[in-house]
Amino acid sequence: MNEGMMELHSPRLGLTDVLAANILLVDDEPANIKLLGRTLGTFGYQNIIATTDPRTVLDLFHQHPFDLIILDLNMPHLDGFEVMRQLQALGRDDLPPILILTAQHDQEHRVRALRGGAHDYVTKPFAVDELLARVRNLLQVQLYHKSMRGRNQWLEERVQERTRELYDTRLQIVRRLGRAAEFRDNETGLHVLRMSKMSVALGEACGMSSEECELLLNASPMHDIGKIGIPDQILLKPGKFEPQEWEIMKTHASIGADILSGDDSELLSMARVIALNHHEKWDGSGYPNGLAAEDIPLPGRVVALADVFDALTSVRPYKKAWSVDTAMEYVVANRGKHFDPRLVDLFRARLPDILEIKDTFAEPGDPDGFNLSLD
Ligand SMILES: [Fe+2]
Ligand SMILES: [Fe+2]
Numbered sequence: 001m002n003e004g005m006m007e008l009h010s011p012r013l014g015l016t017d018v019l020a021a022n023i024l025l026v027d028d029e030p031a032n033i034k035l036l037g038r039t040l041g042t043f044g045y046q047n048i049i050a051t052t053d054p055r056t057v058l059d060l061f062h063q064h065p066f067d068l069i070i071l072d073l074n075m076p077h078l079d080g081f082e083v084m085r086q087l088q089a090l091g092r093d094d095l096p097p098i099l100i101l102t103a104q105h106d107q108e109h110r111v112r113a114l115r116g117g118a119h120d121y122v123t124k125p126f127a128v129d130e131l132l133a134r135v136r137n138l139l140q141v142q143l144y145h146k147s148m149r150g151r152n153q154w155l156e157e158r159v160q161e162r163t164r165e166l167y168d169t170r171l172q173i174v175r176r177l178g179r180a181a182e183f184r185d186n187e188t189g190l191h192v193l194r195m196s197k198m199s200v201a202l203g204e205a206c207g208m209s210s211e212e213c214e215l216l217l218n219a220s221p222m223h224d225i226g227k228i229g230i231p232d233q234i235l236l237k238p239g240k241f242e243p244q245e246w247e248i249m250k251t252h253a254s255i256g257a258d259i260l261s262g263d264d265s266e267l268l269s270m271a272r273v274i275a276l277n278h279h280e281k282w283d284g285s286g287y288p289n290g291l292a293a294e295d296i297p298l299p300g301r302v303v304a305l306a307d308v309f310d311a312l313t314s315v316r317p318y319k320k321a322w323s324v325d326t327a328m329e330y331v332v333a334n335r336g337k338h339f340d341p342r343l344v345d346l347f348r349a350r351l352p353d354i355l356e357i358k359d360t361f362a363e364p365g366d367p368d369g370f371n372l373s374l375d
Contacts, residue, residue: 013147015044018139021067025050026057026083027101028075032124036070036101043132054078058086066096067142068135071118073102073109084117094149097138101126170267171218177259178221184235185227190361191310196220197357198306199299205346206302219271220303223278226256238317253279254288270299278303281338293340301340305331305347308338313358324355 023045027033033050040048049064051057054075060066069087073080080100087095097119102109110121120134182189199220203213227235230252234245241249256275260268277291277300284292286304296304312327322330328348335344347354 013140013143017143018136019044020046021139021143022047022049022064023135023139024048024057024060024064024066024069024096026054026069026075026080027072028052028054029072032072039128039131040135045135054080054083057083058090061087061090065094067146068096068099068138070099070101070135073100073104073113081112081116084113088117094146097142099134099138101131167265167267170263170265174218174222174267174271177225181222181225181228184232185224190363191314192221194314194357194361195223195303195306195310197361198310198354199303201350201353201357202302202306202343202347203299205350206298206343208298215266215270216299216302219267219274219299220306222256222260222271223274223303223307224252224256225259225271225275226252226254228259229255240318250279250287253277273297274299274303276300278307280304282340283337286338296340301343305339305343309347309354310358314363324358 023040025033025036025048027036027050030052033052037048037050049060049066051060054072055077057069057078061069071080071083078086080102084098087098095117098117100113100118100121101124102113102121103124104110105123113121119138122131122134178192179189182192196217200213200217203216208216230249234241234248237245253276257272260272260275263269276288277296280286280289280291280296280300281304282293282296282301284290286296309327309331312322312330313324315321328351331339331344331347335341
């Protein structure tokens with residue numbers, strides 16, 4: 001925390017602050033303005049602006065952050081009540097207090113003015129001591145409120161800053177976890193980058209908010225983190241898996257969820273949901289829980305499609321890259337089987353964006369390899 005900033009917003013206010021306050025005088029009589037201005041100036045007030053035309057008050061208010069307005073009631077064009085009404089119509093919470101200074105002595109005017117937004121009411125001819133005391137009181141309260149507003153805003157900014165720092169720290173941890181996993185996996189960092197961006201394109205298409213899409217972007221790279229827990233001889237095996245090896249391989253989804261559990265932040269919660277559900281299938285034939293249709297959380301369904309599409313169109317040690325057309329045929333053929341049918345439709349509609357991501361983050365080198373194994 002910055003001590004200097006704290007001092008700046010301290011609610012301790014002295015006479016110097018009060019005398020430096022900005023005051024607006026509004027009276028159609030130049031002689032009244034002159035007398036009042038001179039009186040305030042004599043007692044040390046330095047920042048006084050005056051107008052004899054009440055129609056200029058709004059403009060002046062927009063130009064100067066006044067701390068007090070001393071306002072006459074009976075004026076041509078616009079009376080004091082109307083000036084107060086215009087100011088209040090601005091709907092701002094930082095309006096300065098208004099001190100009515102008028103020749104109207106009767107109670108009716110007094111009450112009407114106080115109800116209309118005036119904070120205090122002094123009648124002409126005024127006693128200098130009384131006016132100065134009232135001006136000072138109003139300014140002290142106003143400056144105190146102003147300083148509290150500044151302090152609250154400062155605190156709010158600090159809270160936002162800390163929240164951002166916390167999010168960034170979590171993001172760093174999650175990214176480093178992802179890099180650790182890459183050391184053990186034959187899937188490249190570019191695959192993770194492409195599939196996370198494709199997931200976001202699909203997330204946007206199905207109406208996720210920008211916050212959800214940012215979470216998706218940062219959480220989806222963790223989908224295969226559980227592969228850390230799979231023995232090398234299985235994880236790095238070039239050919240097809242034996243049935244028992246396949247069973248072990250499938251545990252990467254729940255291992256990933258375990259690794260990412262125990263933190264209730266939105267980022268890690270979504271990362272956990274994705275790790276657990278990215279191999280579930282719409283028809284219920286996926287793993288680890290055999291969930292079907294909308295029982296599979298949406299981020300899991302989104303990532304499943306982006307992950308498979310990118311894997312199909314990428315070269316792997318056990319397969320060559322499929323063409324986009326062949327991969328799309330596979331995706332469409334699995335509409336309502338492996339994949340959420342609505343997401344398949346949206347994916348097709350967003351294909352130009354998906355292909356742009358694929359090209360922008362393409363692997364270096366020529367894709368070539370072995371035959372396809374979709375398991
Ligand atoms: Fe996986
Ligand atoms: Fe993947």
